[in-house]
Amino acid sequence: MAGNSKRPGAVRKAGSKKGPQVGTGGHSRRALRGKGxxxxxxxxxxxxxxxxxxxxxxxxxxQQRRDASRGVVRGTRRSTDGAEVVAGRNAVLEALRTDxxxxxxxxxxxxxxxxxxxEILQxxxxxxxxxxxxxxxxxDRLTDGQVHQGxxxxxxxxxxxxxxxxxxAAEASGRPPLIVALDGVTDPRNLGAVLRSAGAFGAHGVLVPERRAAGVTASAWKVSAGAAAHVPVARATNLARALTELKKAGCFVVGLDGDGDTEVGELQLATDPLVLVVGSEGKGMGRLVRETCDTVAAISIDEGAVESLNAGVAAGIAMYEIAKARRSA
Structure with missing residues (x-):
């Protein structure tokens, strides 16, 4: 009967096990939940x-087991993390030979x-x-486009x-010191050429400034053909001051310049403890470095289109003349 409050309806009985429920209570969301x-x-x-x-x-x-049996492990380029990459067969072989x-x-x-x-693989x-x-x-990417020969x-x-x-190193060799100092040489290929000549003509090391100068990079390694592994390279905060200290240690300092006082082949100091200073092709030696020199020597060249030699070539000629004078002494 309408209005009868006691009429049974769709109301859950009090005390029911499930209890009364209002709304969906999230049943629809749970029903839509998938399995991932x-x-x-x-x-x-x-x-x-x-x-x-x-x-x-x-x-x-x-394939990996086969490669391992041949001594080759497949891989991709590793992060260098500031390391240097030596490219080329001669340079890599010398790096291995010198441990x-x-x-x-x-x-x-x-x-x-x-x-x-x-020999490299062995x-x-x-x-x-x-x-x-x-x-x-x-x-090619690893070596920045250098000729790596694989x-x-x-x-x-x-x-x-x-x-x-x-x-x-000079004392251990039993020969008078011969050190090559580079002033303002910024091309690492010139440094590499100097290192190669230094290894060929018995120099005991190369001295370079810390700033505004080439360091021993992968390019220098490549040009040196492995000589960088044999010839030590020292760095000086102040080149002029380092030359002064070498003079106190008993070395004569000889600069190399086109306006020199004597010819390299006629250098009287060739058989003495010697520091050979080579400046850049453009500016030559700095003023303070030049003032430190005991004498300045020159390399005569024929008059023509070539006005000067680059640092690597000039240093190689000078070291050859010094080595020849020492052999004949």
Missing amino acids: PTPKAEDREYHPAHKRKVAAEKRAET LPITALYVASRIEHDDRTR LASERGHALLEASKPEL IAAQVPPYEYADVDDLLD
Whole structure:
């Protein structure tokens, strides 16, 4: 009967196990909740894509075992973290021969072997260096476009010697010191050429300023053809002051300049303890460095289109003349 409050209706009885409920209470959201994203096809064991993935992993493991048996480990370019990259067969071979702490050795995937690469692979195997197979584009990026000949090595940043170390090397050799100082030479290729000549003509080290001067970089390593591993390089905060200290240690300082007082081939001080100072091709030696020199020598060149020689060539000629004078003394 209408208006009868005692009429039974769709009201849950008090004391019911579920209790009274108002609204949906989130039932709809719970009903719509799924079981998560559908797994990828390659992760479903029953799917053909999963079988292809497993087969590919097995092939990769088989290839890795084959590469390991040949001493080559496939890999990609590693982060250099400030390290230097030595490129070229001669430079890498010399780095291995002198036991440089190589952190990675890269070999082109289709390299044409010769005696140098065979010795590189042998030394790397004996010393436990892992070889990383790389493509030519990877080697080009790693070496910044240098001529790498399919071989590159990553080494820690160069550790410079002290000036006293150069004098110690001369004392250990039993010969009068011969040190080459570079003033304002900013091209690392010139530094590399000087290092190569220094190794050929018996110099005991090279001295360079800390600022506004080339350091031992990958380019210098390349041009030196490995001589950077044999000839120590020292850095000086102030080159003129370092030359003064070398003079106090008993060395004569000879500058190299086109307006010199004497010819390099006629240098009377060639057989004495000597520091040969080479300036840049454009500006030459700085004023303070020139004032430190005991004498200034010159290299005569024929008159013509060439007005001067670059630092690497001039230093090589001067070291040759000094070495010749010392051999004949």
